[in-house]
Amino acid sequence: MNANAISTPTALPRVPAGPARLRWLAVDAWVLAKRQFAHIRQIPEKLFDVTLQPLMFVLLFAFVFGGVIAVPGGGDYHEYLIGGILVQTLAFGMMGPGVSIATDLGEGIIDRFSSLPMSRPAYLIGHLTAEFCATVLAVTIMVISGLIVGWGISSTPLEALACFGLLFLIAIAMIWLGTLVGVLARSPDGVQGIAFVAVFPLTFVANTFVPVGGLPDGLRQVAEYNPISAWAAAVRTLFGNPTAIPSGSAWPLEHSVIASVAWCVAILAIVVPLTVRAYRRRTTG
């Protein structure tokens, strides 16, 4: 009698052909993105890196160092700071996607998804979607906490809009980069190690918290051509905040918006195909 219910035939919708497949892909990707939101409900600490950590950095730098750091060329340090923290948080944003995909790949759950008649790219797209939503939350929190400590947007609405566009472009580039690291790494711990060692120095040897002018030779050149510096400078420029970039600075700092977009496009152009290939290899090998 039990056997009946276990093997009750379930009427399945068939996998469609043609353009209807795209709708299936969207549904599948969203179901899988919601899976990651469910994870966050269970382990809220997962969101610390995109919520509490940036909040903590805003408060620490604004109140602990804010009084002693003067912005060369004038301007309020709080006004200067937020652009740097936004970019630093987005750069560390590679860690979350890397850890989550490395965790999934280390278990059998992707086998389960691969044996279902769902759209093939749905897993990666759902993963990127969920991570992007987390980034939007992080940017919102930082903007609000920035407003509280005295930061503000002094540019035109169009420039401000362009700045949010740039922030999300940076976020997408870093999420893809993190995903690549996650697919290549052997374990979630490995991802954390790699991300920390790579991102931590990059965000400090840059204009994130202090202008690069005071750095010793050698280190200064690294900071000038560091994508983090270009990104922070571009965000400050587009939000109308003090940039502390004297004329005659390195090209990526003087043309920070163009340099920033170029960095993002370059990262995506290299990382996206590598990630897709590495993911295919790991899941169909």
Add this chain to the structure above:
Amino acid sequence: MNQGIQTSHAVVAEGLGKQYGEQWALRDFQLAVPTGSVLGLLGHNGAGKTTAIRILTTLVAPTTGTAKVAGHDVVAEPDRVREQIGLTSQAATVDGLMTGAANLEMIGRLYHLPRKVAQARAAELLAELRLEDAGDRLVKDYSGGMRRRLDLAASLVASPPVLFLDEPTTGLDPESRNELWDLLRQLVGGGTTLILTTQYLEEADQLADDVVLLDHGKIVATGSPEQLKARYGGERVVVTVAADDELGAAAEALEKVAAGTAEIDREGLFVAAPASESTRLIEVVRALEEGGVDAHDVRRREATLDDVFFSLTSPRARVASTHATKDSDREEATA
């Protein structure tokens, strides 16, 4: 004729092979599984069982050969195959950070069942697999047996006619294992075709209508458990000893009177060798005494699938090693 094979066989494979680098994980793999029957893929770790399952469930493409599952080619029509199969792999294929119910509902949604239908199906399966009280708990807090049942439930969401289970009972205690076996029997009673891999001979003996023995990526024997036992088994003489270091001497003594090479089981502390009509237990006892072996027990028994497995998997490796010891003995003698 081909039509006939397709409708009466849930899984057909011909010449399947999978190469990783220089290594062939699977070679010349043939299979024809009648609809509604249970096939056991039996072999040690690395024998190619999982590779075979991964090809048949469209997870990896074969290097050579073709396979059809539920009448659809695994390479040409993977989506059609995926609509007809359920898979439970060795590692956890459910999400530990979600509840049991949420896991099953998610799978239902990925089959594009309407939300209500997916929820109802999840509840139905949880009840059937006696997980209704655990449906609201996180899967990471489940016991091993509960997790396996949920894994199985996840494979049953779409009521697939063909079910693949990769070592479904590995790591389970005997009670949970028996429970799972009962469930699988129910499913087969309902008409499901089952392909399962196992390292446990007892499991194949209990469940499988047919067994395929794999070793180093190749099929070494096929048949029903009874056929295999009759063909490769025959009666055995089994000598149980007191300690590990007695095993070598016991094997040597046994080989003097038995009809073939003795197999050593270090875990079970016994040696077993084929017996012929003329093999007398009293002679075995005498040989053991002459060899100075402290035997606990000496008996004759029918062959088990274990014996078949022992005598068919990598016989070369074992024969080589016994010869090697004999050769070294001889060298010592001539030196």
